[in-house]
Amino acid sequence: MVSSASKPSPATAAHVGGAAIEIHGLSKKFGAVRAVDGVSLSVQAGEFLALLGPSGSGKTSILMSIAGFDLPDAGSISIDGVDITYMPANERNLGMVFQKYTLFPHLSVLDNVAFGLKMRGVARGERHRLAAQALATVRLESYGARMPAQLSGGQQQRVALARAIVYRPKVLLMDEPLSALDKNLREEMQLEIKRLQSQLGITVVFVTHDQGEALTMADRVAILNQGRIQQLDAPRALYEKPQTRFVAGFIGETNFVPVQVGPLRAHGALVQLPGGTGAREVRTEALVGRVAASSAAMATIRPEQITLGRCDDPSALSATVSGVIYSGSTVLCIARLADGTELRARLPDPSRVNVSSGDRVGLLWPDEALRVYGEETVQGASAP
């Protein structure tokens, strides 16, 4: 039975808001594999949270636990303070959009959208009125009478979206909803979903393996690897201040450079780059994990932070250009250090790049662009 608490209040204004989600110590094993390994996270009411990670990272398992399709082995999930960990899926009153559109093929578009209202006992006339309204919010008002098979993929996914929000759930779950669409349509749908989310104030948990999608759409992104949260942060912090090697390598392009840590100083550490000139001072805020004196560590520099200078510049790292690749708005320059380490520099304004393979150059970057990762504090993280 659908509980009375899940009855919609169709008369309420469009802005119904979202619910807060608390996940505590969630674990789920499939055989010997720990799909989710002690994950705790809070999603604020009205927040757009993306779960991002490679396949098998546990992001879908977390979503399925919230949805009620995979019951966790340990841990709890509550929505607005109500424990729903073991509540049947049909009583949770959540909205969900699946990867494949999953519109019921035997029902018209309008009846698909009205399905959730029908399950909640809303009378036929009223549910058709509300379904037509929901179709209008995804700009498909004239498609109600069609069958799902007569719509394009993008249209079907918009109908699925309308179907998931028509009964005003406070939480919308999305399981890679755009992965079946082509690129242009995907970008259009990203904006559509964002617009709808801010209009409804609904809490969204969005699973994706596409980092561009996660960074553009989400307020915060949880990066998952091997069933654990690597970092949960705003997109900008993830990109500029990754907290683990995995995140540094997973988000955007990164150069990994093995370095030798020298003596520690009051506000940082001296770091020796391979084939480099003198040791450089790296400030404490750019030292991640446990960086010990006189140990080996891994440094990262984003390719777009590197600029080319003269090879005899004493502050530059001298290198030999081993490849220049034109890619439209930028040029990728691959430079080899004396010890063979390769660094990639992404240079803007291709018309002004005048280096070619074999040239000696000096690599320059702002001091804060270099981050040094010591021993990992997050278990399960590994350098790519």
Place this chain on the structure above:
Amino acid sequence: MTAATASASVPARRLTAAPSAFRRLWLGTRQLSAAASAALLAPFFALLLVVFLYPLLSLLSTSFLEPHPGLGNYSRVFDNPVYLRVMLRTGWISLLTTVLALVLGFPIAYMMTKVKGATAALLTACVLLPLWSSVLVRTAAWIVLLRREGIVNNALQWLGLAGRPLALLYTEGAVVLAMAHVLLPFLILPIYSALKNIPDDYMRAAAMLGANRRRAFFEVLLPLSRAGVWSGCLMVFLSALGFFVTPALIGSPQELMIATLVSQQVREMLDWPFAAALIGVLMAVVAALTMVFNKAVSFNRLIGGGA
């Protein structure tokens, strides 16, 4: 027409299902060129022509030509209330058989899509094994069960549910029960194949939208398996219409079905033209039902119900 073209432009959804040997046997999906198909089918159709179609047509022609040219044999079928009653009874018993087979068969077909491994193999074997034994044997088994000193009567008396042996055999009920049993696989297999093709995500979507198991079943699973249910029912109903062995062995001699009547006309009355007219009527009914069903199913395909 717009509907048809629009649905044609949508790429055919590839429905993946466990590729068990049983499914491949049942559905066979390879595409062949027209010439290759014709070459492969030719021997079968040649045989069909010689041993089935030719005798059938010559038999039917006697119904129009003997003893006098015209529709005399057919008017006898419809004028005599005895024969009309036999035909109505045949339809009624076939309908009951279909309903009973559906009630028994749908849950089994549904179970077959849910279980895995050894249970699935056992269940499939239970459905298919009867197909490989003769109808005669299966009908004889019902005689053993239902006769006066049979297992069922003994059990009923032992339980105190019946004071004396009941007349179970040679009744309409016995015929319906035995025919439903014999024809059950023909109902289970199409329903199983329809259910197997419904992706799990539809049921998940229904649950997410607030449907409990019962409503998800009636609102989503059942409508999506409709094509399979109809084709299974049609198969059982049409087979039941012309069934001979089971009604002849365990039906009441006072309550003839049409196949038994035909046999009587041929073997006892030696009235071939009249028997041919009865067969003609039966064939017309079967053909009409098949055509109506084809219309219904192609409509179903259009709306994607077959997917």
